[in-house]
Amino acid sequence: MTDIFPTAALPLQDGDLLAAVDIGSNSFHMVVSRYLLGQLRVVDRLREQVRLAEGLDARGGLSPEVRQRAFECLSRFGQRIRDIPPQQVRAIATNTVRRLAAPQSFLMPAESALGHAIEVVAGREEARLIYLGVAHAQPSKPDELRLVIDIGGGSTECIIGSGFEAIERESLQLGCVASTMRFFGDGKLSPRRWREALVEVTAEFQQFAAGYRALGWDDAIGASGTNKAIGEICAAMKLTKGAVTAEALPQVRDRLLQAGRIDAIDLPGLSADRRPIIAGGLLILEAAFDALDLQRLMISKAAMREGVLYDMLGRGGADDPRDAAVAALMLRYGIDKAQAARVEGTMLRLFDQVAEDWQLGPDDRLMLSRAARLHELGLTIAHSQYQVHGAYVVEHTDISGFSRQQQQFLAALVRTHRRKVPKSAFDALPDRLLPAVRRSAALLRLAVLMHRAHEADPIPRLDARADGDRLTVTLDQRWFEARPLLKTDLEGEPHDIGALGIKLAFETD
Numbered sequence: 001m002t003d004i005f006p007t008a009a010l011p012l013q014d015g016d017l018l019a020a021v022d023i024g025s026n027s028f029h030m031v032v033s034r035y036l037l038g039q040l041r042v043v044d045r046l047r048e049q050v051r052l053a054e055g056l057d058a059r060g061g062l063s064p065e066v067r068q069r070a071f072e073c074l075s076r077f078g079q080r081i082r083d084i085p086p087q088q089v090r091a092i093a094t095n096t097v098r099r100l101a102a103p104q105s106f107l108m109p110a111e112s113a114l115g116h117a118i119e120v121v122a123g124r125e126e127a128r129l130i131y132l133g134v135a136h137a138q139p140s141k142p143d144e145l146r147l148v149i150d151i152g153g154g155s156t157e158c159i160i161g162s163g164f165e166a167i168e169r170e171s172l173q174l175g176c177v178a179s180t181m182r183f184f185g186d187g188k189l190s191p192r193r194w195r196e197a198l199v200e201v202t203a204e205f206q207q208f209a210a211g212y213r214a215l216g217w218d219d220a221i222g223a224s225g226t227n228k229a230i231g232e233i234c235a236a237m238k239l240t241k242g243a244v245t246a247e248a249l250p251q252v253r254d255r256l257l258q259a260g261r262i263d264a265i266d267l268p269g270l271s272a273d274r275r276p277i278i279a280g281g282l283l284i285l286e287a288a289f290d291a292l293d294l295q296r297l298m299i300s301k302a303a304m305r306e307g308v309l310y311d312m313l314g315r316g317g318a319d320d321p322r323d324a325a326v327a328a329l330m331l332r333y334g335i336d337k338a339q340a341a342r343v344e345g346t347m348l349r350l351f352d353q354v355a356e357d358w359q360l361g362p363d364d365r366l367m368l369s370r371a372a373r374l375h376e377l378g379l380t381i382a383h384s385q386y387q388v389h390g391a392y393v394v395e396h397t398d399i400s401g402f403s404r405q406q407q408q409f410l411a412a413l414v415r416t417h418r419r420k421v422p423k424s425a426f427d428a429l430p431d432r433l434l435p436a437v438r439r440s441a442a443l444l445r446l447a448v449l450m451h452r453a454h455e456a457d458p459i460p461r462l463d464a465r466a467d468g469d470r471l472t473v474t475l476d477q478r479w480f481e482a483r484p485l486l487k488t489d490l491e492g493e494p495h496d497i498g499a500l501g502i503k504l505a506f507e508t509d
Contacts, residue, residue: 012088012313017043019081020308021074021091023110023118025053026153026177026277027225028070030077031305032084040309046080048073049273052096053154053177060101067106074113082115087363090308091118094126095154095175098404104430117432119403123171126304127157128321128400131166133307134223134300147217147292150303151226151284153177153277158208158288160215168215169398170208174201176226179280180262187262189279194257197283198290205291212292220294223303226281229274231299236269244297249286256282311401322401326370329399333380335373339454344372346459347447350473354466358439367406368440371413375448378414391415395428405429409437416441417448421499438500442471445497449489461509470503477508 012018012035022029027049033040050073055066081089093107097120100106111118121129130150140146142163150157154175160168183197222231222244230252234240237255239248252267256279259265265275288294314320330337351365378390395411402410408428416425426437450459461476480487494504 016088017084018309018312019084019089020305020312021077021081021089021114021116021118022303022305022308023052023070023074023091023093023097024152025094025096025155025175026051028052028073028077029303029305030080031309032081033309035313040313044080046077048076051153051177051277053175054181056096056099056154056178060099062096062100062106067109070106071109071113074110078113078115086116088312089116090312091116092126092129092304092308092403093118093120094304095123095152095173098122099154108430119405121403122398123155123157124169124398125400125402126155127159127169127171128166129307129311130157130223130304131159131161131169131307132164132310133302133304134221135161135164136310137300137302137306138221140219144219145215145217147212147220148223148300149220149227149285149288149297150223151176151281152224156284156288158205158212158292160212160217168208168212172204174204174284176277176281176284179283180277181280183283184262184279189257189260189262189265191257194253194283198287201283201287202291205287209291220292220297221300222285222297223300225274226278227285227297228299228301229270229278230282230285231297232269233267236267242299244285244299246289246295249282249289253282253286315401320401322370322399325400325402326373329377329394329397330373333377333393335376335379336454338456339376339451340373342451342454342456343375343444343447344369346450346462347372347443349462350443350446350464353464354439354443354471357466360436360439364436364440367409368413368444371410371417371440371444372447374410375414375417375444387415387418405433409433412437413441413444416500417444420496423499425499438502442497442500442502442504445493446473449486449493452489453483453485469501470505472505472507474507474509480508 014036016035017032018035019030019032027047030046031042032044033042050069052066052070055063091114097103097106103120107118131148134148145160145162148159152175154177156172156174158170159166183193230244231242233252234244234248235242237252239251255267256265262276262279265278270278347368351360351368374394377393378386381389391411391414394414395407399407412426412429426434429437460479461474463474465472490506497504
């Protein structure tokens with residue numbers, strides 16, 4: 001199993017395989033594509049209805065039965081992608097895993113079953129990936145806006161975008177599985193219950209509906225299984241040719257309510273595995289039509305898993321969304337770009353000397369570079385304990401392109417770049433990432449110390465060598481002796497970094 005984040009550009013050759021795994025709240029999906037002449041060609045798809053959200057309780061626990069279903073599915077997926085290099089596989093977990101009280105207790109065995117690391121993404125990052133998949137599947141004119149709605153098992157994402165860029169992103173705690181359980185958990189259907197539920201769900205959309213309508217869109221597109229299923233029902237009832245319209249939707253709803261019970265639903269074109277959860281999905285879509293004043297929703301075959309594949313292709317290039325997101329944070333929080341560049345340069349100088357001995361790779365290098373650019377973010381809030389403020393912002397802000405674990409990794413580096421390292425600094429990270437984050441933190445701390453005085457002059461000598469968890473740094477003696485503040489800082493550093501497990505030594509020459 002890989003122990004790195006997939007952050008660097010992929011050195012792809014024609015014929016290479018890429019795989020995306022979508023660990024959704026209703027179904028788990030996997031798509032395997034072959035890279036040929038700069039394009040992706042799908043060679044295999046797998047889908048299993050796991051209904052992860054069905055096992056989630058109010059305290060954030062997951063039932064043993066549903067956990068087992070998930071692990072067995074991931075094991076089957078893992079068998080298919082066993083021979084694909086880890087940097088060419090991305091597995092994404094969404095709403096239900098986000099809501100777990102102890103996500104690592106699920107993620108560790110899930111990663112073992114799959115054989116690959118699993119990233120948990122925030123709702124708005126999920127929305128960006130959904131839009132990217134739809135945008136590649138259905139290209140539009142550069143100046144056109146489109147609305148994309150994705151109703152999943154545990155959440156619903158609404159995005160307005162242009163080209164391949166998502167402009168507005170919203171994620172609601174509404175999904176076909178969760179909403180069916182919430183409003184029709186006893187299996188009973190009635191017009192009165194439907195009206196009451198519709199009021200609650202529509203209120204969720206009203207939070208952003210006015211802004212979306214003001215921005216407008218040229219086309220509205222539905223993604224994922226619920227929208228596809230409702231489109232097929234509309235076609236089977238001869239109401240449309242596969243799209244969902246404002247005229248067709250009430251007729252589907254009335255036909256559904258005639259059943260009186262979930263297990264008696266008899267809608268043309270509806271599959272048996274979709275029947276137990278279609279009521280919640282249809283309810284959400286009707287609320288979306290009402291709040292957003294939709295007239296027609298076309299259906300896309302693409303969704304988040306395709307977006308993940310295209311996101312993998314774009315990483316490390318000129319349009320990498322993560323670099324743009326970091327630059328936006330630097331601008332928003334008024335970070336000193338010159339100081340950030342000095343720290344980054346020195347950190348990379350140290351990194352390149354010890355990377356091989358410390359088993360740090362290109363992905364770790366990229367994460368450290370981004371941490372160096374953001375390490376002073378908290379200064380705009382307060383100088384005292386600014387590393388704490390900065391870490392909080394980095395962890396809890398929606399940053400395009402980053403998974404939740406990646407943001408936690410960055411936040412840990414920002415939190416530990418100065419002062420004494422708390423023992424709890426890395427509690428949020430899985431064990432497999434601890435060696436990399438501790439060693440990365442040591443390098444960032446050293447670079448920050450070297451530039452505490454904000455000097456523009458280059459450091460004449462900075463040699464580093466690593467031997468296990470021992471790091472030895474050699475500095476120019478005359479340069480070092482001329483900086484008593486640095487000398488004092490470095491004398492206390494071996495004590496301050498005790499929680500990193502790194503033994504630090506300094507030499508002059």
